[in-house]
Amino acid sequence: MTHGPEHKAHNARPLVEGTGRLEAFSDGVFAIVVTLLIIEVHLPPLVGSGSQAMLDALGEIAPKLVSFTVSFATVAIYWVNHHHFFSRVTHTDWKLLWANNLLLFWLTVVPFTTAVVGDHPMEPVAVFIYGVNLALAAGSFSLMAWYVFFKGDLISSAVPGYERRHELRRAIIGAVVYLAAALIGLVAPPIAILLFLILPLAWVVPSLLDSGADDPA
Numbered sequence: 692m693t694h695g696p697e698h699k700a701h702n703a704r705p706l707v708e709g710t711g712r713l714e715a716f717s718d719g720v721f722a723i724v725v726t727l728l729i730i731e732v733h734l735p736p737l738v739g740s741g742s743q744a745m746l747d748a749l750g751e752i753a754p755k756l757v758s759f760t761v762s763f764a765t766v767a768i769y770w771v772n773h774h775h776f777f778s779r780v781t782h783t784d785w786k787l788l789w790a791n792n793l794l795l796f797w798l799t800v801v802p803f804t805t806a807v808v809g810d811h812p813m814e815p816v817a818v819f820i821y822g823v824n825l826a827l828a829a830g831s832f833s834l835m836a837w838y839v840f841f842k843g844d845l846i847s848s849a850v851p852g853y854e855r856r857h858e859l860r861r862a863i864i865g866a867v868v869y870l871a872a873a874l875i876g877l878v879a880p881p882i883a884i885l886l887f888l889i890l891p892l893a894w895v896v897p898s899l900l901d902s903g904a905d906d907p908a
Contacts, residue, residue, distance in 0.1 A: 705785070706782040706783070706845075707782060707784065708781070709781075709783070710777045710780050710782075710783055713783055713791055718770075720798065721766065721769070721773075721798070724766055724798050725763055725766055727802035728762050728801070728802050728805055730802075731755070731802055731805065731806040731809070732752060732755045733752070734749070734752060736748075754808075755806075755809035757884075758806075758808050758821075761887050761888050762801050762805040764891055765825065765891045766801060769832070771897060772894055772897050773794075775897035776835075776836070776897070779846050780845050780846055781847050783845065787835070787838060787839060790831070790834055790838050793835075794835060797824060797828035800824050801824060801828070804820055804821040812884065814880070815876055815880055816877075817880075818873070818876030818880040818884060819874070819883075821873070821876070821887070822870070822874075822876050822883060823870070823873045825873075826867075826870040826873055829862065829866035830866040832862050832865075833859065833862035833866050836859050840858070840859055841855070841859075865890070865894065868886075869887075872886040872887060
């Protein structure tokens with residue numbers, strides 16, 4: 692399969708070769724998001740002086756530090772998967788650009804929801820909002836993957852169909868599990884927060900690999 696002029700005419704939509712501008716814009720947004728995460732963390736005024744006063748102040752912002760760590764790791768894992776994902780995409784079109792923008796939108800909301808859950812870590816609604824934010828980001832990645840793999844057919848032909856299906860399933864599962872964790876947060880915030888810490892680890896290593904194996908299906 693090639694993405695030459697015939698492919699462009701067949702799909703009746705303009706295709707742009709390469710993904711450089713999309714990736715450059717996305718990298719800039721990712722960088723801003725992780726920067727805003729730490730900006731939301733402030734040490735409160737010390738009550739008294741000495742080491743104990745400092746330890747008390749650090750203890751007061753401990754929930755903020757935990758939420759920052761979870762969100763930084765989550766956004767970093769999104770960036771790794773985003774980079775790996777686009778290493779196999781050969782062309783872009785306007786629909787892909789907007790699908791990517793939707794993902795970036797939900798990621799730019801993460802500093803806000805991180806601050807909310809950091810200020811109110813045991814508040815069910817705060818935890819729920821944070822989980823829904825992550826679920827919507829994962830859902831946006833799923834939408835982008837579906838479009839690239841199947842609807843727009845913008846990925847290298849070297850990636851076989853079963854790997855495309857596997858990668859899409861992983862993305863959808865992530866969205867569903869994050870939504871489930873958000874719902875758990877309404878009744879058990881500590882459990883939901885633990886899930887938010889553990890869940891991203893499943894995507895530390897991107898799975899869309901050119902393995903060259905036969906389709907097991």
